Amino acid sequence: MSPRMWRFSLSEVVPRARSKTVVEPLSGLIFGLALSVGAITLVGNVGAITTTRDLVGKIAVFGFSFLILISVWMRYSKIMSALPLDNRWTMSLHTALLFTVSLEPFLLNVLQLGYAGIKDGASQLYASDLGVMMAIMGGFTYMLADEERSLIPKSSIREFKIESVMLFVAAAFFFVSISEVFWVPGPNGWYWRYYLWLLPAALGFIRRGTIRLVSRAKRGQEKQASGLSGSEENTAG
Numbered sequence: 001m002s003p004r005m006w007r008f009s010l011s012e013v014v015p016r017a018r019s020k021t022v023v024e025p026l027s028g029l030i031f032g033l034a035l036s037v038g039a040i041t042l043v044g045n046v047g048a049i050t051t052t053r054d055l056v057g058k059i060a061v062f063g064f065s066f067l068i069l070i071s072v073w074m075r076y077s078k079i080m081s082a083l084p085l086d087n088r089w090t091m092s093l094h095t096a097l098l099f100t101v102s103l104e105p106f107l108l109n110v111l112q113l114g115y116a117g118i119k120d121g122a123s124q125l126y127a128s129d130l131g132v133m134m135a136i137m138g139g140f141t142y143m144l145a146d147e148e149r150s151l152i153p154k155s156s157i158r159e160f161k162i163e164s165v166m167l168f169v170a171a172a173f174f175f176v177s178i179s180e181v182f183w184v185p186g187p188n189g190w191y192w193r194y195y196l197w198l199l200p201a202a203l204g205f206i207r208r209g210t211i212r213l214v215s216r217a218k219r220g221q222e223k224q225a226s227g228l229s230g231s232e233e234n235t236a237g
Helices: 003-013 016-044 052-080 088-113 116-144 154-176 192-236
Strands: none
Touching: 016 052, 016 088, 052 088, 052 116, 052 192, 088 116, 116 154, 116 192, 154 192
């Protein structure tokens, strides 16, 4: 049987509609392993922690990695519940995303435990990894927001478009941080590149807080409006 015929018969045996059910268990395994590797590395470096400052620093670095991976995982689960993996382009992006996720704990460990001379290059690769991760997530979110594809309710399109923009902005921060300009010590001895990595998380917290405040204000206005309408009905009665 020729390779062309083999590819054709395989596509019939495994329909594209089932590709998501095949990929999802692997995706969950990769995300889980990435989180586990970070925790195992944290435990394995106990002997190198000699002061309270070292302990707090290790926990802060692990917390940053955990926050990145768990946020991507939650967004990924939300996106994959509606986004079909029905073409090679989408599958290729999906594969690239899983690669960046699996690479994240390794690069972070090199950045923490590697020789001083390699930290600049390791931090650049780490920033590139996170930038690609955020850019792919932004692309997936933008695909969901495409009105022509009708993958999500129209009431959610604006929310997903804003989220895609936020992810692209986060990717831009990570890519910009690769510049040697930011490999300069700042407050507390941290390099400015590290501080730049914190900005996407800060913007995410600000956005979520703003959304909560707006939703609470809307609920308050709705309650006030319903109370006024009820009092008018009682008065009329």
